[in-house]
Amino acid sequence: MTYQSMSREQLCQIRSKLLEKYEEFKKDGIKLDMARGKPDKQQLDISENILSIVTENEQCITDEGIDCRNYGGLDGLPSAKRLFADVFDLDERNIILGGNSSLNMMYDTIARAFSFGFCDSERPWCKEEKIRFLCPAPGYDRHFAICSQFGIEMITVPLNSDGPDMQMVKKYAESDPCVKGIWCVPKYSNPTGITYSDEVVRAFAQLKPAAKDFRIFWDNAYAIHDFNGNKKLLNILKECEKSGMPNMPIMFASTSKITFPGSGVALMSASSENIEQIKKLLSIQTIGPDKINQLRHVAFFKNKQGMLDHMKRHAAIMKPKFDAVISAFKRELAGTGIADWTEPEGGYFISFNVLEGCASKVYELALNAGLTLTKVGDTYPYGKDPFDSNIRIAPSFPSIDQLEAAVERFIVCVKIAAVEKILTEK
Amino acid sequence: MTYQSMSREQLCQIRSKLLEKYEEFKKDGIKLDMARGKPDKQQLDISENILSIVTENEQCITDEGIDCRNYGGLDGLPSAKRLFADVFDLDERNIILGGNSSLNMMYDTIARAFSFGFCDSERPWCKEEKIRFLCPAPGYDRHFAICSQFGIEMITVPLNSDGPDMQMVKKYAESDPCVKGIWCVPKYSNPTGITYSDEVVRAFAQLKPAAKDFRIFWDNAYAIHDFNGNKKLLNILKECEKSGMPNMPIMFASTSKITFPGSGVALMSASSENIEQIKKLLSIQTIGPDKINQLRHVAFFKNKQGMLDHMKRHAAIMKPKFDAVISAFKRELAGTGIADWTEPEGGYFISFNVLEGCASKVYELALNAGLTLTKVGDTYPYGKDPFDSNIRIAPSFPSIDQLEAAVERFIVCVKIAAVEKILTEK
Numbered sequence: 131m132t133y134q135s136m137s138r139e140q141l142c143q144i145r146s147k148l149l150e151k152y153e154e155f156k157k158d159g160i161k162l163d164m165a166r167g168k169p170d171k172q173q174l175d176i177s178e179n180i181l182s183i184v185t186e187n188e189q190c191i192t193d194e195g196i197d198c199r200n201y202g203g204l205d206g207l208p209s210a211k212r213l214f215a216d217v218f219d220l221d222e223r224n225i226i227l228g229g230n231s232s233l234n235m236m237y238d239t240i241a242r243a244f245s246f247g248f249c250d251s252e253r254p255w256c257k258e259e260k261i262r263f264l265c266p267a268p269g270y271d272r273h274f275a276i277c278s279q280f281g282i283e284m285i286t287v288p289l290n291s292d293g294p295d296m297q298m299v300k301k302y303a304e305s306d307p308c309v310k311g312i313w314c315v316p317k318y319s320n321p322t323g324i325t326y327s328d329e330v331v332r333a334f335a336q337l338k339p340a341a342k343d344f345r346i347f348w349d350n351a352y353a354i355h356d357f358n359g360n361k362k363l364l365n366i367l368k369e370c371e372k373s374g375m376p377n378m379p380i381m382f383a384s385t386s387k388i389t390f391p392g393s394g395v396a397l398m399s400a401s402s403e404n405i406e407q408i409k410k411l412l413s414i415q416t417i418g419p420d421k422i423n424q425l426r427h428v429a430f431f432k433n434k435q436g437m438l439d440h441m442k443r444h445a446a447i448m449k450p451k452f453d454a455v456i457s458a459f460k461r462e463l464a465g466t467g468i469a470d471w472t473e474p475e476g477g478y479f480i481s482f483n484v485l486e487g488c489a490s491k492v493y494e495l496a497l498n499a500g501l502t503l504t505k506v507g508d509t510y511p512y513g514k515d516p517f518d519s520n521i522r523i524a525p526s527f528p529s530i531d532q533l534e535a536a537v538e539r540f541i542v543c544v545k546i547a548a549v550e551k552i553l554t555e556k
Numbered sequence: 557m558t559y560q561s562m563s564r565e566q567l568c569q570i571r572s573k574l575l576e577k578y579e580e581f582k583k584d585g586i587k588l589d590m591a592r593g594k595p596d597k598q599q600l601d602i603s604e605n606i607l608s609i610v611t612e613n614e615q616c617i618t619d620e621g622i623d624c625r626n627y628g629g630l631d632g633l634p635s636a637k638r639l640f641a642d643v644f645d646l647d648e649r650n651i652i653l654g655g656n657s658s659l660n661m662m663y664d665t666i667a668r669a670f671s672f673g674f675c676d677s678e679r680p681w682c683k684e685e686k687i688r689f690l691c692p693a694p695g696y697d698r699h700f701a702i703c704s705q706f707g708i709e710m711i712t713v714p715l716n717s718d719g720p721d722m723q724m725v726k727k728y729a730e731s732d733p734c735v736k737g738i739w740c741v742p743k744y745s746n747p748t749g750i751t752y753s754d755e756v757v758r759a760f761a762q763l764k765p766a767a768k769d770f771r772i773f774w775d776n777a778y779a780i781h782d783f784n785g786n787k788k789l790l791n792i793l794k795e796c797e798k799s800g801m802p803n804m805p806i807m808f809a810s811t812s813k814i815t816f817p818g819s820g821v822a823l824m825s826a827s828s829e830n831i832e833q834i835k836k837l838l839s840i841q842t843i844g845p846d847k848i849n850q851l852r853h854v855a856f857f858k859n860k861q862g863m864l865d866h867m868k869r870h871a872a873i874m875k876p877k878f879d880a881v882i883s884a885f886k887r888e889l890a891g892t893g894i895a896d897w898t899e900p901e902g903g904y905f906i907s908f909n910v911l912e913g914c915a916s917k918v919y920e921l922a923l924n925a926g927l928t929l930t931k932v933g934d935t936y937p938y939g940k941d942p943f944d945s946n947i948r949i950a951p952s953f954p955s956i957d958q959l960e961a962a963v964e965r966f967i968v969c970v971k972i973a974a975v976e977k978i979l980t981e982k
Contacts, residue, residue: 174626233843279837279840391625391626392624414698415663416663418657420656
């Protein structure tokens, strides 16, 4: 029976029981957190051997004679590029390896566009009257934050279960030369967990943007972060090459959620023309990334299969957490008509929708009961959810026990907000 | 007896002997290189233990409870900031630790100024008609390259034995609001090896630049890279605080030439107002630097004394190389009137001046005899030495034997170029 079809009396009864429980939560002093998309300690522990895999001077000198300890190697260690080329299905010649942060590589790519433009820009973006980006939402707040910092106007595009609304993407990109890019998390999207369908990826490749230097920022953060087998995502670089738009996409990835979030290896890949221009600019910015850390990754994983096997160990920790959250949602909320949620097969997030206008209320109720959630609005451009209904659930960091306690609390808050809304409207 | 005072006959005799030797060099097929300011293998080897100092999960969790493996810590690990604060005489609250490259931090500081301005800028530098930088020369080519990339006009300022010509610095900085900064390598300057005197540092602090957002880029790359004891350099941050200009200087340093050039830790320090603004912008660019590598540095050095002791081991390798080069110069060139050179007590370079108009000739002669030198002009803005006389000698990378062979070859080339010039003019 949905809440909406209940009588005032029924709803008031439910409310008083909920408030009783809520008061208990407020009193118990327990602090819980489902806000942060961080791997937990157990996940970090499984990469322990990477710390001791390169311990001697002689190990630092590669077969090609590269001394990883010394200067040099602007675009990274060749053996690491080969490993990542294999894992992410890339041309090793078109890879740049960075430091520990793919976010930093994305930011720098935008920063370079502002100061110098891309290889096919008419002028640096800072000389343009206006720059607009398409932002599929709910999306990743840090992408939107980069736009805010550079004064890029954000246009919200609905994110469906198979990817962004491509009709809207096409309309904006092909009609407005100020629209210079789009942010995508194409696999296990942050926060909805959906993966772009082949049709959507092909529709991206078929775009004929009004801006010659339109770029698809393809943040493939969860490329191999599957819970069950490997969900296929079409290769945007190859699709755009086929469609005659090789310079349009730039792919980013990292091992932040494979080895250590603070000490992983980030990478980007794009057309040879893009990579050539970026390397030329990059050669003034740095002498090169930390090659010893790249060497550690190569020695630790050995090859693609090594990395995929390692991801199974992550899945074995993550999947039970997602299952715990989702089964509680099903048990407590299925058929109530007051919430829906995604059931991702990988990645780090579950996207949860409450009744319109209730998300901020749920956030506050939770906070007052000791439960920290991702800030409402963070998943939308300008920090504003137009429906005030989306909440990002991050199940990775708490233990299963903490998670179950957190979800119990969360569900009570969701129900209270819903009951009150429905009562007001009755 | 100087070459200039010799007769044509004497010079011709010398020349034919030199050319005989030169032909031998050309034939022997030996390849030598004095171009690169890279530590040699021996120097890298002394830091081997840093590779094996953090090998277990539990070591990665600090006393404060920071898990160095995970996300977080925008400005770096507190214990590493404390260590560097002690070594470089800084306020630990005003330090930002970065990745492996201080060059990257300098570049990003300029890039941020272009896109957003400094805390006291009227507008982003990209919105200014013209940006000029003062460039003490001979100087570091990578500083000049950053200016070139951003279209910053470079004004050459002579670098004297006690620092830049401060009268000229004052004149330009105080009269021209387009002059927004100056590049300094204040200790064991690249390439002349000189250290700024107390008077020069104080003169910097006393500047009243026309541009409110004028910045001194204080690249303290060789702060503790002494061969004999510790040469004192006044602390520019403290001097500028005293003079009421706290926001003017930004200091950069790294462990690139302390541990590993490719895997060191870079840092910057400045006034709290500068640091606050930079951290705010930085928080969008990255989640934080590689804390495990910072932890390795703390565990390896333990404290300031540990780092200074380590530098003595570098000095024991470097000093004999500098001695070999300088004693050969003295033996072969003293009193000839055709060359002068610096005798640094630390750092990585010796600056060598040949007769005006001869440096390119020497470079080419050397190249054809198998000896690679730093490209002539690299030590000046726009890659142009106005006197065509400065050559940067980098003694660190070759072994002593290679170095002696290289210097022998170099001296023959210097003499040939000088004799030919003098003969032409006689």
